[in-house]
Amino acid sequence: MELYAPGARVAHVEYGDGTVTRADEFHTIVDFDAHGVRMFSSPRVVLKSSAVPAPIKVVKRKRAARATAK
Numbered sequence: 001m002e003l004y005a006p007g008a009r010v011a012h013v014e015y016g017d018g019t020v021t022r023a024d025e026f027h028t029i030v031d032f033d034a035h036g037v038r039m040f041s042s043p044r045v046v047l048k049s050s051a052v053p054a055p056i057k058v059v060k061r062k063r064a065a066r067a068t069a070k
Contacts, residue, residue: 001043004028011050019054 004010004020010030011017018032028042033055 001025002047003042004047009050009052009054010047011052012045012047017050017052 003023003025006020006022008020009017010020012030012032015030015032015035015038018030018035018038020028021031021037022029023042026042028040028045028047029037030040030047031037
């Protein structure tokens with residue numbers, strides 16, 4: 001069983017390339033470029049190192065609520 005450090009780029013057969021966000025002996029959490037965040041059982045997941053750079057993610061901000069005049 002290979003544990004990847006947070007921030008490591010990996011590839012999965014079904015989900016493609018992603019970035020490891022957390023990993024311990026029980027669970028590995030990966031934020032995939034095209035499929036979002038997925039959690040796997042660390043002893044069972046098959047991941048390979050990836051050299052594909054992470055895409056730039058656009059963060060959507062919520063607008064502040066307008067104050068209404070009474």
